[in-house]
Amino acid sequence: xxxxxxxxxxxxxxxxxxxxxxxxxxxxxxxxxxxxxxxxxxxxxxxxxxxxxxxxxxxxxxxxxxxxxxxxxxxxxxxxxxxxxxxxxxxxxxxxxxxxxxxxxxxxxxxxxxxxxxxxxxxxxxxxxxxxxxxxxxxxxxxxxxxxxxxxxxxxxxxxxxxxxxxxxxxxxxxxxxxxxxxxxxxxxxxxxxxxxxxxxxxxxxxxxxxxxxxxxxxxxxxxxxxx
Amino acid sequence: xxxxxxxxxxxxxxxxxxxxxxxxxxxxxxxxxxxxxxxxxxxxxxxxxxxxxxxxxxxxxxxxxxxxxxxxxxxxxxxxxxxxxxxxxxxxxxxxxxxxxxxxxxxxxxxxxxxxxxxxxxxxxxxxxxxxxxxxxxxxxxxxxxxxxxxxxxxxxxxxxxxxxxxxxxxxxxxxxxxxxxxxxxxxxxxxxxxxxxxxxxxxxxxxxxxxxxxxxxxxxxxxxxxxxxxxxxxxxxxxxxxxxxxxxxxxxxxxxxxxxxxxxxxxxxxxxxxxxxxxxxxxxxxxxxxxxxxxxxxxxxxxxxxxxxxxxxxxxxxxxxxxxxxxxxxxxxxxxxxxxxxxxxxxxxxxxxxxxxxxxxxxxxxxxxxxxxxxxxxxxxxxxxxxxxxxxxxxxxxxxxxxxxxxxxxxxxxxxxxxxxxxxxxxxxxxxxxxxxxxxxxxx
Numbered sequence: 005x006x007x008x009x010x011x012x013x014x015x016x017x018x019x020x021x022x023x024x025x026x027x028x029x030x031x032x033x034x035x036x037x038x039x040x041x042x043x044x045x046x047x048x049x050x051x052x053x054x055x056x057x058x059x060x061x062x063x064x065x066x067x068x069x070x071x072x073x074x075x076x077x078x079x080x081x082x083x084x085x086x087x088x089x090x091x092x093x094x095x096x097x098x099x100x101x102x103x104x105x106x107x108x109x110x111x112x113x114x115x116x117x118x119x120x121x122x123x124x125x126x127x128x129x130x131x132x133x134x135x136x137x138x139x140x141x142x143x144x145x146x147x148x149x150x151x152x153x154x155x156x157x158x159x160x161x162x163x164x165x166x167x168x169x170x171x172x173x174x175x176x177x178x179x180x181x182x183x184x185x186x187x188x189x190x191x192x193x194x195x196x197x198x199x200x201x202x203x204x205x206x207x208x209x210x211x212x213x214x215x216x217x218x219x220x221x222x223x224x225x226x227x228x229x230x231x232x
Numbered sequence: 233x234x235x236x237x238x239x240x241x242x243x244x245x246x247x248x249x250x251x252x253x254x255x256x257x258x259x260x261x262x263x264x265x266x267x268x269x270x271x272x273x274x275x276x277x278x279x280x281x282x283x284x285x286x287x288x289x290x291x292x293x294x295x296x297x298x299x300x301x302x303x304x305x306x307x308x309x310x311x312x313x314x315x316x317x318x319x320x321x322x323x324x325x326x327x328x329x330x331x332x333x334x335x336x337x338x339x340x341x342x343x344x345x346x347x348x349x350x351x352x353x354x355x356x357x358x359x360x361x362x363x364x365x366x367x368x369x370x371x372x373x374x375x376x377x378x379x380x381x382x383x384x385x386x387x388x389x390x391x392x393x394x395x396x397x398x399x400x401x402x403x404x405x406x407x408x409x410x411x412x413x414x415x416x417x418x419x420x421x422x423x424x425x426x427x428x429x430x431x432x433x434x435x436x437x438x439x440x441x442x443x444x445x446x447x448x449x450x451x452x453x454x455x456x457x458x459x460x461x462x463x464x465x466x467x468x469x470x471x472x473x474x475x476x477x478x479x480x481x482x483x484x485x486x487x488x489x490x491x492x493x494x495x496x497x498x499x500x501x502x503x504x505x506x507x508x509x510x511x512x513x514x515x516x517x518x519x520x521x522x523x524x525x526x527x528x529x530x531x532x533x534x535x536x537x538x539x540x541x542x543x544x545x546x547x548x549x550x551x552x553x554x555x556x557x558x559x560x561x562x563x564x565x566x567x568x569x570x571x572x573x574x575x576x577x578x579x580x581x582x583x584x585x586x587x588x589x590x591x592x593x594x595x596x597x598x599x600x601x602x603x604x605x606x607x608x609x610x611x612x613x614x615x616x617x618x619x620x621x622x623x624x625x626x627x628x629x630x631x632x633x634x635x636x637x638x639x640x641x642x643x644x645x646x647x648x649x650x651x652x653x654x655x656x657x658x659x660x661x662x663x664x665x666x667x668x669x670x671x672x673x674x675x676x677x
Contacts, residue, residue, distance in 0.1 A: 145243045153248070155311045157410055158240045177484060190348050191433035192357035193484040194561075198412075198432045205407040 007124040008051025011035045011044075011078070013067045017056065024110040025054070027172050028117060037063065038070035049076025052121065056084045058106035061092065068099040080120050084108060133168050135226055136214060138207075140165055154206050159185070163199050164225075167215065171226035174218045196223070237306035238278045245271045245322065248311060254323040255282065255302050256442070258340050260291025260646055261521070261653070262575030264442050266323070267302075278304055281329060291649045292328075292338045300336050302326040308439055313408045314450065325439050337645040340577035344438055347581040347641055351588060356480045356487060358584050361414070361431035361564075362441060364572050365472035366448060367465050368395050368423045369458045378465050380423035381457065394455065399425055402451045409447065411440045420534075421469035431477065431564075434580045441474075441576040463520070463571035464527040471528030473535060474572040477553075478583070479564040480504065489563035495543060495552060496563050502597040505541055505550055505565055507590020508583060509598060512539045512549055512569070514635035515582040516621055517628035517654065518642070519570040523661045526624045528571060536568045539619045540601035548601055549621065569621060578642060578650075585641035626658045 012025070015036035025032050032054070035041050041050075053071050057064030064083065071078040081099065084106040085092065093103060102120050104113050118125065133140045137150045140161075147154040147161060156164065166184050167175065175183075177196045184196075191198060200223055204212035216224050245253065252268045255277070259265055267284065269277055276282075281301035286292035292300065308325040315321045328339035335342040351358050370379040381395050396418070403413045412430040419426045427448075429440060445461055452459035464471035480487040480500065488501035497505075508515075520529065528535050534546055541550035549569055555562035570579055589595075601618060608616075622628035629651060632638050639647045 144247050145240045146247050155248075155313070155408060157310060158237045158307055160410065161240065190345075190352065190357060190435050191359075192481050194357065194359065194481050195433065198430075198436070201412045201430060202410045205412055206410075 007121045008048070009033060009046045011041060011050045011053040011055075011071065013053070013055045013064060014060070015040070017054075020108070020110065021054070021056075021113075024108075024113050027110075028114045029171050030117070035067070038067065041067065041070055041074065045074065045076075049074065050078045051124065052080030052082070053078050054082050054084070054117075055100075056106070057089065057092070058084045058086045061085075061089060065092075065096060065099060068096070072099065080124075082113075082116060082120060133165065135168050135171050137211070138164075138168060138214070140168060149207060149211065156203075156206065160199055160203055160206070163196070164203055167223065167225035172224060174221055174224040176222040180222065234306070238275075241278065241304075241306045241309045241324070242275055244309070244311070245274060248320055248322075250311065250320045250322045252319070252321045253277075254312075254321060255304060255326050256323050257302060257326045257328055258442055258575065258577060259289045260338060260340060260575065260578070260649055262340070262573070262578070263290065264446055265289060268321075277302075278306060281326075283331065286328070286336075286338070290653070291646060292336075294338070294645075297331065299331055300339075301329040301331060301333070303329055310409050313405050314447075314454070325442075337643045338649070340575055340581075340646070341435075341438070343641075343643055343646060344435055344577040344581050346643075347584050348433075348435055351480070351584060354588070354591075355482050356588075357482075358434040358580070359431045359479045359481060359564075360434045360437040360580060361429055361477040362437065362572075362576075363426055363428045363473075363475040363477075364441070364444060364461075365419055365424060365426045365474070366459055366461050366572060367421070367472065368398065368425065368452060369460060369465070371456055371458050378458075378460070380421075380466075394457065395423065395425065398452055398455060398457060399427070402448055403427065405447050405451060406444065409443055411443060419470065421466065424470065424472065431479070434584065438576040438580055441572075445572070461572040463522065463525045463573055467527075470533045471535060472572055473528065473568065474570045474574065476567045476570055476580075476583070477564045478504075478567060478587070480587075486561050486563050488565070489560045491560070496555065496560075497552065500591055501563070501565065503590040503593075503595045504587035505552075505590070506595035506597045507587045507593075508550060508567065509539055509541060510595060511586035511589065511635070511637055513619070513622055513628070513631040514638050515579075515586055515632070516569065517625065517632040518582045518638065518650070519567075519574050519579045520628065521574055521625075521654065522571075523625050523657060525571050525573065526622070526628075529569065529621055529623075537620060538601070538613065539621060541565075541598070542600050542602050545602055545604065547604055578646070582638055582641045585637055589637060624658075625654060625661075629654055629658065 010030055010032040012032045012034050015034040033044055035044060055064050055067050068081055071081055081101050083100040083103045085103055086106055102116050104116050139148045147156055162184050177193045180196045181193055200215055204215055214226060218224055250271055253274050254266045254268050256266050281303040283299050283301050285298050286300040287298035304324040304326050312321045312323055327341055328336040330336050368381045370381055399416055403416055406413055413427055414430045415428040417426055448459045488498055489496055490498035529537060531537050536549040540548040542548045543552045551566040553566055622631060633651055
């Protein structure tokens with residue numbers, strides 16, 4: 005899942021914030037102010053921003069204003085505020101697209117971001133999924149790794165697609181069997197293991213670790229620094 | 233689901249510039265058969281199948297109707313990695329059906345599917361991992377004695393290099409064709425190699441064994457080397473076997489495993505072993521189907537001769553490997569009689585049928601034969617109640633003939649055709665005057 009690079013304020017956000025963004029699959033960069041915003045901006049502009057106005061409201065709202073005035077004005081801004089600051093929102097409707105109360109619940113923040121990026125995610129979904137050098141074109145069913153084509157069977161492709169859609173999330177064998185195979189298969193639940201082994205071989209020795217075995221649970225794609 | 237699978241195949245053919253799609257299937261004797269179609273015909277083939285005249289395929293002939301349909305199984309579609317990308321080719325395994333769409337009873341793949349469904353209805357998934365042995369020989373004219381590649385001194389170093397690089401290349405190709413390799417090594421005999429495949433469900437494995445034999449021969453032929461799965465190509469050295477590691481799974485659980493048993497064997501595993509032992513003689517003609525197979529099943533070469541089981545005795549028919557501690561998924565049994573010249577679809581079918589009969593009827597597991605059977609006299613063996621495996625193709629066919637179990641597992645069509653074909657093979661062999669006879673009798677008699 006990639007909507008593009010998000011700007012996150014403050015420059016060093018809380019661990020909860022970093023974890024939520026990472027586990028939800030967003031790529032992001034911390035920015036300390038308007039200067040950094042311009043200096044670090046990707047060529048096509050920021051895809052969106054998550055701005056903490058809870059601790060330092062003045063700098064936070066200033067950053068929102070800067071985001072709207074960039075050469076590529078940022079259209080998706082989520083602000084974090086404390087419950088006592090709700091009144092601040094009234095006069096600043098033009099500076100944000102959604103807000104979340106701080107301290108936030110990770111599931112709520114994740115849901116709000118997903119909703120805010122709904123249109124971007126939908127168009128991303130329809131075309132390609134990319135993660136760590138792996139690229140799946142959903143229209144042509146072609147998979148490449150570092151631009152090298154991977155020859156996959158249909159079920160290998162489907163399994164990889166399912167795992168890659170949510171990097172870092174752990175899936176049980178039962179879930180994968182029900183969701184990916186979806187029908188009675190001669191192999192039963194061990195079929196998942198067989199296909200994972202084949203996929204690892206096709207990814208090549210140096211990338212085999214991308215599909216991680218989570219002991220006595222199942223599998224996850226993409227190593228996560230939040231695991232363990 | 234099927235619609236998406238077809239779409240996947242069609243798009244891949246388009247995107248990868250595939251010029252030729254090979255439709256693979258297997259005759260009753262286990263020979264890989266293939267015909268090629270152009271991508272333009274593929275869509276039609278996937279939805280309606282391709283009809284062809286089956287009368288020239290071994291075991292496919294019927295009295296009334298000789299045309300059959302090849303229905304590609306889109307899940308087995310793979311690009312062939314050894315063909316260069318300019319003339320890219322792909323292959324897909326086919327199920328063979330009658331023109332009315334019903335499964336064709338002469339198709340070994342359909343036979344295995346039927347047997348696997350029977351297991352599935354009891355909640356079992358049948359898993360197989362084969363250890364496949366074979367020889368590399370220098371190419372020679374038909375009818376000449378085989379010449380091993382890594383024996384003969386003169387080119388020792390170079391030729392050893394050739395065979396190990398051949399094996400490496402083969403393994404790389406297998407892995408890109410979704411056939412994971414567990415181990416590989418040089419076997420005891422000159423020029424003999426072994427490649428062990430990682431377990432999969434039996435249908436996938438039967439397809440994999442067919443692909444394996446083709447890949448090994450193809451890669452060798454590209455270097456002007458002849459690879460053979462003949463069970464006993466050279467007198468006086470070990471032959472080539474295809475030991476099968478077998479297990480039954482119920483969902484995620486290994487049905488052969490029991491933590492309480494000293495051997496870690498569940499009651500299901502024990503009666504499955506008992507089933508194979510009791511019906512061993514009946515299924516041998518299928519697992520060892522050539523005249524030559526029985527020259528491997530002799531004492532002194534690590535091939536089984538007796539119908540027995542043991543934990544660590546490699547002379548028995550079934551070995552129960554001791555799994556690594558705590559490795560419940562690895563509990564399995566190893567059947568040591570089959571050879572790599574068998575038809576894997578039919579061999580897996582009769583083995584499963586024999587084992588399941590044991591489970592269904594709760595056969596009692598005989599005592600373990602832990603002494604080395606090769607060193608025991610016939611009288612001692614009889615006292616132990618240990619029978620021998622059939623000593624020749626003729627013996628094996630006689631036992632198979634009166635086996636309702638094998639008839640049911642294979643279906644009447646294949647059962648009868650197989651017996652007829654193999655009896656003819658035995659007759660041809662029986663009337664052949666061998667070098668052994670010339671050498672032994674011509675001068676002395």
